Amino acid sequence: MMRAWMLPMLLVLSGSFVAVGLILRGSTGAAVAPLLVFVLFAGVNSLLVFPRSIGALEAQRRSAVDGRPIVFWRPGCPYCLRLRIRLGRSARRLHWVDIWRDADGAAAVRAANDGNETVPTVVVAGRPHTNPDPAWVREQLSPPG
Template structure:
């Protein structure tokens, strides 16, 4: 009976110990990855769920970014409106000279890597 797995507890079955473990979601700096060298600037506002999703995604991927609140920073607000046809659509991300509206964390990481020459 000791070799039999407990019903509903697949992680205790021999040979399956590592298959159901959670992914390592620590920031990349903790896992030994290098951070992006190109400056990434994220223009955001409080209460935006898309901004929270991007923040978590960038943290998991290990991308450092400067976060500017468009409600506190008139220059950031003007930049967002200039690139979004007068709308304050966030998150708006600037990587070097490229500006993206509501990108995925993976897109930001790949753009930052391409811009830095890696």
């Protein structure tokens, strides 16, 4: 769990150092902007942006029942963030597995990607797709017809 929050904490800490440096130079007003930017980047790279993660085994069980895709991701991954943002509200209809929190999820991603933990890896109907186009993923959520 701590590993997932490492980047956001580092961003907030860095922003705080920059802001303190500007305050010590007498630029109190100018310190607010970089601090807000760093906090924004921290929020975007945190677990708060992604739907709640579940374990790989639970995701596979649920996907077998409802047919929804499984997304294997990790915090700090720009491609995962791109997918999440471009999916918008439909992202909540997917099963999300954080590979840093779930060893079975990391193993599934390595098995699909020649031993690499390349994310996002989206599993649709048992077939893995590495870094797919968000529009394609959204299409997989549409009922056939």
